[in-house]
Amino acid sequence: MFTRMALIGSAEFIERIQSVAPLVGGIELDSYIYKQPHEAPLIIKDLKPCDVVFFSGALPYFFSKKEHEKLPVPVIYLAQDELAIASSLLASFYHKHISLDRVSIDLFNASLVKNVLTSVDINTLPEHIIDLEKMLNRDVFDLAALVSFHKSLWEKGAIDLALTSVHAVYNQLIEHGIPAMRMADPKITLIRGLQEAKSQANYAKSQSAQVAVGYVSIHSTDKEHERLIRSFAHDIHATVQQLTHSSYTLYSTRGDIEGVIEQDLFLEYLTDFPEIAIGFGYGSTIIEADKNAIVALSFAEKELNKNCAYILTNEKELIGPFPEEQRQQRLINDSPAFLQIAQKAKLSPANLSKIIQFGKVRQSHHFTAADLSDYLQVTRRTTERMIKKLVEHGYIHVVGEEMTYQQGRPRAVYILNMPIYN
Structure with missing residues (x-):
């Protein structure tokens, strides 16, 4: 299965990444181009379903930190290393014939320059250098001030040359007629960046696919609890085994459990259940997950006369107690982009919101009408009507067909083509 990456960067960065992507293999790229790094937060809100977000550098990553920390997928950026610094300095010496003391440099982590130079027995450091990492650590960054740093020199x-790590700074320096070079991103660095992004995405998927075992103990004789158990099991795609009239075992995956937690559905169920204790355990095997679930349940049962749940991960991290850790939940999605999609496709905001949530919690980006119908708990015909409307306006794409084992037409396979993370 391909890893779908969202690339966020300048047009030049996107072009260079795309040129080396075939050398990595097994990846699909969705490109989001900005003119200025501070545009990155707005791009985050327009991201389509992906497995990992890959920024061109630390600046757009820093500017959108508040937004990308909410994403349910890994987020990384291309970090500068000694190879990038060495390549850039060599290019300035060879092509421009400019000595080190006549170059102004901005970069992330100025110690990289010292590492490169001392490795070849050059003990003289550049006189004009600014460390962008220190600026970011102070939670301030002024692009105009960075341009001014080079311009004033x-x-x-x-100086005879400005060497910059920021494409937007390079563009402005050229407009001012100042000789400038962009910090190099060697081909091997780009390839390693893509490989790291792919590795992070695959790790996140493996974590999401971990086995989850849940033990449920109900201290009430209310007959309503069985319906609630079945409803809860449906939402976490779990199979249910009833142990006694008041205890159950659930078998699901870590990704499905964390999906209902993200939606706050877990807290809603805990509120609805009459006197319940739940313990979930994650593990690489059912045996490991089962052991962790038993431990988690023992913590939940210590909380007398109130509903409680704990989760014990395979890293032995105990999460809980739920529902003590309440999180604010936004009940209305009133973003202009969301409302525009609903109006164009003539769907109710409620149904569109459910479809977007469906895209967030699925481990695979591909789905069939049957998958969506099961999630929405509506008829197949109703689901197909909604899909048709979204396909007509380009918000869902048909990407293939799923062959069935029975007679009948192959089922279409779809993928969402709309922002789902805002």
């Missing part, structure tokens, strides 16, 4: 006659 040029106007004083102190």
Whole structure:
């Protein structure tokens, strides 16, 4: 299965990444181009379903930190290394014939320059260098001030070349007629970046696919509890085994459990259940998950006369107690993009919201009408009507067909083509 990456960066960065992507293999790229790094937060809101987000560098990553920390997928950026610094300095010496003391440099982690130079027995460090990492650590960054750093040195006659790590700074320096070079991203660095992004996505998928075992103990004789158990099991795609009239075992996956937690459905069920204790355990095997679930349940049962749930991960991290850790839940999605999609496709905001949530919790981006129908708990015909409307406006794409083992037409396979993370 392909890893779907959302690339966020300048047009030049996107072009270079796309040129080396075939050398990595097994990846699909969705490109999001900005003109300025501070545009990254707005791009986050327009991301389509993906397995990992890959930023061109630390700046757009920093500017959108508040937004991308909410994403349910890994987020990484291409970090500068000694190879990038060495390649850039070599290019300035060879092509421009400029000595080190006549170059102004901005980069992330100025110690990288010292590492490169001392490795070849050059003990003289550049005189004009600014460390962008220190600026980010102070939670301030002024692009105009960075341009001014290079420009003032040029106007004083102190430099012959500006070497910058920021594409937007390079563009402005060129507009001012100042000789400038962009910090190099060697081919091997780009390839390693893509490989790291793919690795992070695969790890997240493996974590999401971990076995989850849940033990449920109900301290009430209310007959309503069985219906609630079945409803809860449906939402976490679990199979149910009834142990006694008041205890159950659920078998699901870590991704499905964390999906209902993300939606706050877990807290809703805990509120509805009459006197219940739940313990979920994650593990690489059912045996490991089962042992962790038993431990988690023992913690939940210590909370007398109130509903309680704990989760014990395979890393032995105990999460809980639920529902003590309440999180604010936004009940209305009133973003202009969301409302525009609903109006164009002539869908109710409620149904569109459910479809978007469906896209968030699924481990696979591909789905059939049957998958969506089961999630929405509506008829197949109703689901197909909604899909048709979204396909007509380009918000869902048909990507193939699923062959059935029975007679009949192959079922279409779809993928969402709309922002789902805002």
